[in-house]
Amino acid sequence: AQSVSQHNHHVILSEAASLELGCNYSYGGTVNLFWYVQYPGQHLQLLLKYFSGDPLVKGIKGFEAEFIKSKFSFNLRKPSVQWSDTAEYFCAVIYSSASKIIFGSGTRLSIRP
Amino acid sequence: NAGVTQTPKFRILKIGQSMTLQCAQDMNHNYMYWYRQDPGMGLKLIYYSVGAGITDKGEVPNGYNVSRSTTEDFPLRLELAAPSQTSVYFCASSYRQGQGATEAFFGQGTRLTVV
Numbered sequence: 001a002q003s004v005s006q007h008n009h010h011v012i013l014s015e016a017a018s019l020e021l022g023c024n025y026s027y028g029g030t031v032n033l034f035w036y037v038q039y040p041g042q043h044l045q046l047l048l049k050y051f052s053g054d055p056l057v058k059g060i061k062g063f064e065a066e067f068i069k070s071k072f073s074f075n076l077r078k079p080s081v082q083w084s085d086t087a088e089y090f091c092a093v094i095y096s097s098a099s100k101i102i103f104g105s106g107t108r109l110s111i112r113p
Numbered sequence: 114n115a116g117v118t119q120t121p122k123f124r125i126l127k128i129g130q131s132m133t134l135q136c137a138q139d140m141n142h143n144y145m146y147w148y149r150q151d152p153g154m155g156l157k158l159i160y161y162s163v164g165a166g167i168t169d170k171g172e173v174p175n176g177y178n179v180s181r182s183t184t185e186d187f188p189l190r191l192e193l194a195a196p197s198q199t200s201v202y203f204c205a206s207s208y209r210q211g212q213g214a215t216e217a218f219f220g221q222g223t224r225l226t227v228v
Contacts, residue, residue, distance in 0.1 A: 032214055034216050034217075042221075043203060043219040043220060043221050043222050044156075044203070044205075044217075044219045045219070046216050046218075049216050051213075051214075090155070090156070092217070094209075094214050099144070099161065099163050099169070099209075100146075100158060100161060100171070101146065101205075101207065101217050103148075103155060103156045104155065105154075105155040106155045106156075108153075
C-alpha cells in the first residue's frame with residue numbers, strides 16, 4: 001500500500017543544534033514529495049517540495065531536504081535550529097498513479113532555548 | 114487572491130445537531146480535500162474530490178458527507194454530530210494535470226467541539 005512513515009514522533013533539541021527528520025515512502029512509482037510545517041494553533045504551510053531535477057531541495061527558513069530514490073527517503077535538515085522552529089513537521093507524498101496526497105503522522109519538534 | 118477560505122473558525126455543536134463546514138478556493142484548483150486533525154494523531158483524510166461533481170471517501174468518512182457542485186466550493190456536512198467528531202478540520206486544494214501537480218494549500222481550519 002502507498003504510505004509515508006515518519007519515524008520520529010517527538011524530537012527535542014537545543015538551539016543551534018542540527019536537525020534531521022526522517023521520512024520514508026513506500027514504493028509506488030513516480031512521486032512528488034513535500035514537507036509542511038504547522039506552528040502551534042496554525043494551519044499547515046509548505047516548507048519545500050520536490051518534483052524532479054536536483055534531489056537536494058532548499059526551502060524557506062533555512063530548511064533543505066534530500067530525495068534519495070534508492071532509499072525511498074526524503075529527509076528534512078537544518079544546520080542550526082532556532083527556538084522559533086518549534087512546530088510539528090509533516091512529510092507528504094503524491095504518487096503519480098493516485099489521486100490522494102498522503103501525509104505522514106508528523107514529528108513534533110521542541111527547541112530548548 | 115484569498116487562497117483557501119474556511120468558515121466558521123470555531124463552532125460548538127450539541128450532540129445530534131447538524132452543520133456544514135464551508136470551504137472555498139479561488140485558485141482554480143481541481144483537487145480538494147477535507148482532513149481532520151486530532152491531538153498527536155496527524156491528519157486523517159475524510160473525503161476528497163478530483164473535480165466538480167466527483168467525490169470519493171478517504172480514511173475516515175463515516176458521519177460526514179460532501180458535495181462538489183462547483184470547482185470553487187467543497188462543503189463538508191455533519192448530519193448527526195457526535196463527541197467523536199470533536200476535532201480541527203482542515204480543507205485543502207491542489208492542482209493536478211497528468212503527471213504534474215502542485216502542493217496542497219490549506220485553509221486556516223475549523224475548530225469544532227461537540228458537547
